[in-house]
Amino acid sequence: xxxxxxxxxxxxxxxxxxxxxxxxxxxxxxxxxxxxxxxxxxxxxxxxxxxxxxxxxxxxxxxxxxxxxxxxxxxxxxxxxxxxxxxxxxxxxxxxxxxxxxxxxxxxxxxxxxxxxxxxxxxxxxxxxxxxxxxxxxxxxxxxxxxxxxxxxxxxxxxxxxxxxxxxxxxxxxxxxxxxxxxxxxxxxxxxxxxxxxxxxxxxxxxxxxxxxxxxxxxxxxxxxxxxxxxxxxxxxxxxxxxxxxxxxxxxxxxxxxxxxxxxxxxxxxxxxxxxxxxxxxxxxxxxxxxxxxxxxxxxxxxxxxxxxxxxxxxxxxxxxxxxxxxxxxxxxxxxxxxxxxxxxxxxxxxxx
Amino acid sequence: xxxxxxxxxxxxxxxxxxxxxxxxxxxxxxxxxxxxxxxxxxxxxxxxxxxxxxxxxxxxxxxxxxxxxxxxxxxxxxxxxxxxxxxxxxxxxxxxxxxxxxxxxxxxxxxxxxxxxxxxxxxxxxxxxxxxxxxxxxxxxxxxxxxxxxxxxxxxxxxxxxxxxxxxxxxxxxxxxxxxxxxxxxxxxxxxxxxxxxxxxxxxxxxxxxxxxxxxxxxxxxxxxxxxxxxxxxxxxxxxxxxxxxxxxxxxxxxxxxxxxxxxxxxxxxxxxxxxxxxxxxxxxxxxxxxxxxxxxxxxxxxxxxxxxxxxxxxxxxxxxxxxxxxxxxxxxxxxxxxxxxxxxxxxxxxxx
DNA sequence: CTGAAAGCGCTAACAG
DNA sequence: CTGTTAGCGCTTTCAG
Numbered sequence: 001x002x003x004x005x006x007x008x009x010x011x012x013x014x015x016x017x018x019x020x021x022x023x024x025x026x027x028x029x030x031x032x033x034x035x036x037x038x039x040x041x042x043x044x045x046x047x048x049x050x051x052x053x054x055x056x057x058x059x060x061x062x063x064x065x066x067x068x069x070x071x072x073x074x075x076x077x078x079x080x081x082x083x084x085x086x087x088x089x090x091x092x093x094x095x096x097x098x099x100x101x102x103x104x105x106x107x108x109x110x111x112x113x114x115x116x117x118x119x120x121x122x123x124x125x126x127x128x129x130x131x132x133x134x135x136x137x138x139x140x141x142x143x144x145x146x147x148x149x150x151x152x153x154x155x156x157x158x159x160x161x162x163x164x165x166x167x168x169x170x171x172x173x174x175x176x177x178x179x180x181x182x183x184x185x186x187x188x189x190x191x192x193x194x195x196x197x198x199x200x201x202x203x204x205x206x207x208x209x210x211x212x213x214x215x216x217x218x219x220x221x222x223x224x225x226x227x228x229x230x231x232x233x234x235x236x237x238x239x240x241x242x243x244x245x246x247x248x249x250x251x252x253x254x255x256x257x258x259x260x261x262x263x264x265x266x267x268x269x270x271x272x273x274x275x276x277x278x279x280x281x282x283x284x285x286x287x288x289x290x291x292x293x294x295x296x297x298x299x300x301x302x303x304x305x306x307x308x309x310x311x312x313x314x315x316x317x318x319x320x321x322x323x324x325x326x327x328x329x330x331x332x333x334x335x336x337x338x339x340x341x342x343x344x345x346x347x348x349x350x351x352x353x
Numbered sequence: 354x355x356x357x358x359x360x361x362x363x364x365x366x367x368x369x370x371x372x373x374x375x376x377x378x379x380x381x382x383x384x385x386x387x388x389x390x391x392x393x394x395x396x397x398x399x400x401x402x403x404x405x406x407x408x409x410x411x412x413x414x415x416x417x418x419x420x421x422x423x424x425x426x427x428x429x430x431x432x433x434x435x436x437x438x439x440x441x442x443x444x445x446x447x448x449x450x451x452x453x454x455x456x457x458x459x460x461x462x463x464x465x466x467x468x469x470x471x472x473x474x475x476x477x478x479x480x481x482x483x484x485x486x487x488x489x490x491x492x493x494x495x496x497x498x499x500x501x502x503x504x505x506x507x508x509x510x511x512x513x514x515x516x517x518x519x520x521x522x523x524x525x526x527x528x529x530x531x532x533x534x535x536x537x538x539x540x541x542x543x544x545x546x547x548x549x550x551x552x553x554x555x556x557x558x559x560x561x562x563x564x565x566x567x568x569x570x571x572x573x574x575x576x577x578x579x580x581x582x583x584x585x586x587x588x589x590x591x592x593x594x595x596x597x598x599x600x601x602x603x604x605x606x607x608x609x610x611x612x613x614x615x616x617x618x619x620x621x622x623x624x625x626x627x628x629x630x631x632x633x634x635x636x637x638x639x640x641x642x643x644x645x646x647x648x649x650x651x652x653x654x655x656x657x658x659x660x661x662x663x664x665x666x667x668x669x670x671x672x673x674x675x676x677x678x679x680x681x682x683x684x685x686x687x688x689x690x691x692x693x694x695x696x697x698x699x700x701x702x703x704x705x706x
Numbered sequence: 707c708t709g710a711a712a713g714c715g716c717t718a719a720c721a722g
Numbered sequence: 723c724t725g726t727t728a729g730c731g732c733t734t735t736c737a738g
Contacts, residue, residue: 005381012627013483013485013509015714015715015716016715016716016717017715017716025724025725026724026725026726027715027716027725027726028717028724028725028726028727029718029723029725030716031716031717032717032724035717037717037718037726039723040723040724041723043723044724048470056479056483056508057483058479058480058483058484059484059715059716059717060484060485060714060715060716061415061418061424061484061485061486061717062414062415062416062418062485062714062715063415063417063419063714063715063716063717063730064715064716064717065415065418065730066413066416066419066714066715066716066730066731066732067365067716067717067718067729067730068716068717068730069717071414073413073463073486082618089442090446092442092444092445095464095466096466099464099465099466099467100466103465103466106480108464108466108486109462109463109464110426110461110463110464111448111452111461111462111463111464112452112456112462113448113452113453113456114447114456119468119682120456124718126409127411127459130366130409130410130411131411131412131413131414131460132366132413132414132415132731133414133426133543155409157365161592166424178561202561216414225488238647238650240650265651268651268652269651272652275653282716294591294618295651298533298591298618298621298622298625298652299621299625299647299651299652300624300625300652300653301652307355320564345727351732368730368731368732369731369732369733370731370732378708378709379708379709379710380709380732380733381708381709381710381711381733381734382708382709382732383732384732384733384734385708385733385734388733390733390734391709392707392708392716393707394707394708395708397708412731412732412733413730413731413732415731415732416714416730416731416733417732418714419714419715419716419730419731419732420713420714420716420731420732420733420734421732421733424718439732485715541735611724660735707727707737708736708737708738709737709738710735710737710738711734711735711736711737712734712735712736713731713732713733713734714731714732714733715730716729716730717725717728717729717730718729718733719726719727719728720725720726720728721724721725721726721727722723722724722725722726722728
């Protein structure tokens, strides 16, 4: 195990030059072998591979990026407080889907969690672009008048939005076909059970999907000749859900017999609020959530909810973005399937009264 | 608004050369201004800053990394299936804490979610190191005989572990003082309520913290002159929790009057399993979880559990790693406080029988 | 105080 | 088939 030949810099990590030296070839040959370019004899190829393996060498991401302007990393900026982030596995699922698409291509995902302040968010995107840290970004949760679409365009930062774009924004986006399917099924389910007084508890209306869903609920109810008995716009939190239920329970004869909630967290909180008010779910009140979090299976009664394939959505978004970057090797990805109702135990026939 | 002076490459993004040209100085001057090195006159400084701002320029991360061997990014490899990831906000919290420490220093976090296969995990770390994509990594969930400590050492990849190291491993790590405090409080609480038959449902014993906690429970019970009525080792899943409760309920006279679960998800599942067996919580059975997820406040009865300040742990880990990298500017971070019991509604006096 | 020039590790022409 | 060489955008001596 005598020391290596001509003094390799003792401590620093191996470079392409070291590999070339060990293999007894030129750096160009090493480069070609690593990048699978043709025009290299098999014996040479083997020697290079052996040398690279021996030295535990892979091309430096920085050098490759500097040379080719490809960083092989995608970015994602999440603008939410830690509290909301953790109450809702939404992002974990999305990221997991994105990663599953990226991993085989050896792309990385650069994550930025910023607070709610819009300026921090803008700054994050700006740096990602200006510093050329990523090849593109994945956007989520588009808001009404979302500034990010303009931003990424000005930044010339390739971007794909997960979900429903704001207006006719020509930004590439992925979403499941039949976005309204889940809510339609949900309402159909309730109507079939005899419910007529149906309330809707929504999330903050600055999000595009929030208003969209409220409209779907309203139009779908009207197709059944109904109007929502109550519409509450809140904050997607347990507190707001509890408050909403409290408010709706007041005049008992006007109380809804079923409530649709904007997400599962609110729905579960709503169920418990009802219970504390002496109402049994589903006997006195039916409840439907949205998202189908694991939580829904854990609680009692198990939650009837609308399932979205968020992970698949992440996969599709990553795939789309990779396509934009002309990254071959990103095989086709199955389209995310429409949201659909999962009937469990929190819905039942309308109370007799 | 006439076209820029001598043909700047029309479409490509601005470089330091462009900024220098616009400011009418040399690239060296621009570099010095940006990096806050002294020896630049104020007027020059202003001109450079104005030019950089006008061109929306920040130094390319790739070039900086190539030159200085600092990527200003940290890595985190999460080896878990998407399912486990989402059932447990643990990582979301941790990441959120890490980010909050990184953001002010403009460090990025490169995330890799790999499956359960150990080889995928090793590969991920190896690439992170060999490609010099990150300056260091944060490790979580150390396992018995964890190969990653050796790995990062061989890779010369600066690393900090979140949580309890395996054996005396000399890897830098952060953890709250008084790791056993929460469980001790929990058991004290139960004993005070008169419980004598106390069971423990643990997670997979390949994790270091899992075995540690079981030992704490056992030794703490024995200090009270007790032995666990049952110890079940499962998978941290709702299924296993349900099964465990089913098994323990069998001979009613040997049934535990209280169960400690390894995490909140199991605890909630356990409560519902008990309910389906006709047992009321906390009247017939007391239940305590671990982690204090938001979930615990949503369910009925609200869950008594052990709270850990995971976000703070993430902050501390990032801070420690930054310190290892000799990154100044990482101010001191408060030490994570010991786990502590949060008493809510799922525990009560031992049943009379 | 300011600028010219030498690389960091790699890829892509171009010559042999 | 294989080697030489010119930069990619930046920082950093070292001279002016």
